Amino acid sequence: MDVSAAITQRRSVKAYDPEHKMTEDEITKLLSLAILSPSAFNIQNWRFVQVSDPALRQEIRKAAWDQAQVTDASLLLVICADLKSWEKDTAxxxxxxxxxxxxxxxxxxxxxxxxxxxxxxxxxxxxxGIAAMAMMLEAQEMGYACCPMDGFDFDAVGKLVHLPEDHVVTMMLAIGKGMKEPWPRGGQLPLQEVIINNRF
Structure with missing residues (x-):
């Protein structure tokens, strides 16, 4: 799949096959490509909490308005950032x-x-955000559906994953075998509304 096709076809899917498992090789490939994403000064401040414990997933689901993709997707990542990565062994x-x-x-x-x-x-x-998009496009190429999430209690999820004080939760990402077609696109704004030439 080329990049244009992945961007065009990628949609946020909510329903996943809870019996499907991604292989360790697939997950490793996905994360290995994510860490090639750009970051300012190459500080690579992303941290990916891979939630595989079913009981923990159930607790996170409670903190995410009972959204089924939290427990049903093959892979659930709590994408966090180390706010102080800029001062930790920077060499x-x-x-x-x-x-x-x-x-x-x-x-x-x-x-x-x-x-x-x-x-x-x-x-x-x-x-x-950049790393998450890289993973979503790779998931699309691998034949998986995905759903970036901010619909959850960030503080509660942070406590559940024992988030360090100098870290922040940025989003969650569910990836797996989709079970339903996504809704039609709601409607993209026309280019002339979002592109400004030189100055507002």
Whole structure:
């Protein structure tokens, strides 16, 4: 499947076959491609909580308005971000780069993020959104349906997965074998309404 087809065909699916299991190889491939997503300064602040415990899934479902995809999808990821990844052993993000690049980029990370909590959070949301889209498109290519989710109690889910204090939950992502066709597209805004030339 080419990228255009994956984008066109990808829809948010709510109903999944609860008996279907993704293989470990499929899950590993999906996550391995997700971590190739871009992130500012290459800080890779995403953290993917793979929820495989059925009892924990039931608890998360309670915190997600009883949405069935939480328990029925083959794979449930709570996509989180480490808000302080910018200050944790930052040399590792550039360990394969030439020495001059390392010497420039590594100190630049601290200079950019230090004392800027809103920027740290904004970057977390951007990075995790990009990684989630990469996984959704790969899931589509693999023949799976997916559903990005923000319809849940973020604090409750954070407690259930023992979220560290310096992390934030950004969304959940359910992936699996879809059982129903998604609703027709609700209607996309025309390009002329969303594209602004040069200035508003």
């Amino acid at each position: 590792r993000y550039w360990r394969n780069a030439p020495q001059p690049v390392q010497e420039f980029m590594v100190p630049a990370i601290t200079q950019y993020y230090s004392g800027r909590e809103q920027v740290q959070r904004d970057e977390a949301m951007r990075s995790c």
